Amino acid sequence: MTGGRENLGQVKNPEGMDETLLSKAERRDTAVHVQGLRKHYGEVHAVKEVDLTIKAGEVVALLGPNGAGKSTMVDMIVGLTTPDSGIVRVFGLPPRQAVLEGVIGAMLQEGALLDDATVIEMVGMVASLHKNPLPVREAxxxxxxxxxxxxxxxxxxxxxxxRVRFAVALVADPDLLLLDEPTAGMDVRRRHEFWHSMQEFTASGRTVMFATHYLEEAEEFADRVVFLRDGRIVADGSVAQVRSLAAGRTLRATISGVSEPAMRALPSVVNVEIRQDKVAVLSSDSDTTLRALLSRFPHARDVEVVGVGLDEAFLALTSRTRTSEGELS
Amino acid sequence: MNLGYLALELRRVLREPGTLLFIIGFPGAFYLLEAVIFESQWPARSAIDPGAVLLPAMAGWGVLISGMLVGARVMNEREAGWQRQLRLTPLTGGGYLLGKAAVGLLVSIPPPIVVALAAALFRDVRLDLGGWLFVTLVITLGGTPFAVLGLLIGQFGNKKNTQQIIIIGMLVLAIFGGIFIPLDSLPPWFTYVGYATPSYWLIDLGRAGIEMGGDPMRAGLILLAWTVVLAGAVIWRYRHDSARN
Structure with missing residues (x-):
């Protein structure tokens, strides 16, 4: 079934896929593999059809407004929440098994602490539960x-x-660290200290995925940024792309008979959105893009160029209301 | 069983001197009070002394409240989100249950001993060694389902309702177990309902020590069955409880 790949086809899997599709090397190199993930709570669809692959060693920021589905996603990756459908694999393992192996360390938003225990008692106890923990003092x-x-x-x-919760997550000596709003409630200085200690962890080639509200954090500490809105990934790119997103400008125009490939072919284009004849092009160099656009589409009307900061780019990506499935307005 | 987990759990319980004092002192004090009350109404020709009759009842009461109160403390750490953190460790549902139940059992050891001491020192109750064992260590072991039941209540309850559920639960179990008032002196339907409660069989087990109970093997097996069912529910709940607060 997998042809020349290392044969793992004998692995019986109730979901009937995935294991057979990943070779051993891919398992080692793929920290998180999420496919067709969905979760709803009653009427609320928290996560709708998310696909995401994170390579080992990546530091990924998960951005999005409140209620975008960030926490639900983190919960499903660590196995606290069972998805309605879809697949989650962490280094090739189902979440619960990855937890048992000590592969996952997580700092959850609500992972509070015990009121009647000391810091070293809590970290020490969690260490005693893991197979190959760090020495408690080191954590x-x-x-x-x-x-x-x-x-x-x-x-x-x-x-x-x-930071105590960070130590609780670290003491497992995990390969993948998931952090849900790790710096919530910290002042700027504390945030810097926190990310400084995080860099020590990522320097050793471990994988980190963190959900955050702070754009600067994503920009400064992540290799890759994933924007989530309404339970969907609306943008996914490198920090460089995010930077160009922030430095760039948005060109709007009305062009009849426009197609997305044609727009993407224009120079310096970062992102294209088309709704009927209305085009919104995100460009890292708006002058170049505008010239090319006008020479190729001389009939373009209502042309306007607006600047976007990272905040606006972020807001634009995450807070627009959707008019119909998958379409932005 | 994970010793690091057990050690911290035990240390945390010992940090609550108020609860401990209540658990250890209350059943003994209640025993002496009830003995005085019942003595004045006791038929003179009765072969057995009220101090002895009340002994298994109050020892059982001590086991019941310590197991349930200690178990229900789990509500606090659930509300705080600590249980979600635990779910991110290799601690299994079974390991979690064992740790919690073991702490509940350890805390249930002293209360019946205090009652037994009160009986021996102040009410001149005399039993053979086997009898003393039944009203102390055996009744503590028989109290396992109550530690697990407290745990289960703490796993389903919240800050608002856990206290009430525990108190009402303890009182209902006490009444139908014949703990406060001997079931012989109540209408027979109390006894029939009692058969369906674990507390009835806990006291029955203890009464074997004063040669008034039924077959201790039967009581033990029924309590074991209660433990298995409740433990299954606790493990299921631990695995599925990821409720966000």
């Missing part, structure tokens, strides 16, 4: 909370609590 040092070891969690500030 505390990496999270920058060595001096808080004997403190009860009731006596910690919000930022300190976040």
């Amino acid at each position: 505390l040092r990496k999270a920058g909370i060595e001096e808080l070891a004997r403190r009860r969690s009731t006596k910690l500030s919000t930022g300190q609590k976040q």
Whole structure:
């Protein structure tokens, strides 16, 4: 069934796919593989049909407004929430198995702490549950909370609590670290300290996926940015692309009989959106794009050029209302 | 079983001196009070002393409340989101249950001993060694389903309702187990309902120590069945409970 690939076809899998499609090397190189993921809570569709592959060693930021489905996605990747349909694999393993193997470390938004235990007790206990944990002191040092070891969690500030939860995630010595809003409630200085300790972790080639509200964080610390809105990935690209998105301008025009490939063929085009005859082109060099657009489509009307900052780009990508399935207005 | 997990669980319980004092002191004190009340109404020709009759009832009460109160504490860590964090470790549903139930059992050891001491020192109750074992360690072991039941209530309840559910649950179990008032002195339907409760069989098990109970093997097996069913529910709930608060 997989031809020349390493044969894993004998693996019995109730979902009837995936294992047979991934070779061993691909498993090692693919930190997260998500396919056709859906989840709804009652009437609310939290995640709709998401496909995402994260390579080992990537640092990926998951951006999106509240309710975009970020936390639900993180929950499904770590196996806390079972998807309605779709596949999740972490280094080739189903989430629960990846957790049992100590492959996943996660810092959840609501993963609070025990009121009646000290920092070292909590981190130590979690370490004792894992197969190959880091020494507890090392995890505390990496999270920058060595001096808080004997403190009860009731006596910690919000930022300190976040770092304790970071230590709890780190102590498993995981290959994939998932962080849901890791710097929520921290001031700017604390955020910098936090990301500094994170860099030590990513420097060793581990994979990190973090959900955040802060664009600067995504820009500064991620290799790749995934925008989520209304339970769908609306943009996915490298930080360089995001930067050009931010530095770029949006060209709008009305062009009858326009096609997406034709627009994409224009120079310096980052992104194209077409609705009927209305075109919105995101360009990293609007002058070049505009000249090419006008020479190729002399009949273009209502031409306008507007600048976008990262914030606007982000807002544009994540907060527009959808008029119909998959179409932006 | 994971010792690191068990050790922290135990240490956390010991940090709540109020609950511990209540669990350890209350059944003993209640025993002495009830013994005084019942003594004045006790038929003079009765072969058995009220102090002895009340012994398994109050020892069982101590086991029941400690198991349930300690188990229900799990509600706090669920509400705090700690249980979600635990689900991201290799701790299995079974390991989780074992750790929690073991702590519940360990805390249930002292209360019946305190009641037994009160009986021996202040009410001159005399039993043979086997009898003392039944009203202390055997009844503690028989209390396993209550530790698991408390756990289950803590896993389903929230900050608002757990306290009430536990208190009502403990009282209902006490009444139909014949803990506060001997079932012989109540209409027979109390006894029939009692058969369906684990508390009835817990006291029945303890009463084997004063040679008033039924077959202790039967009581033990029924309590074991209760444990298995409740434990299954706890493990199921642990695996599926990922509710966001």
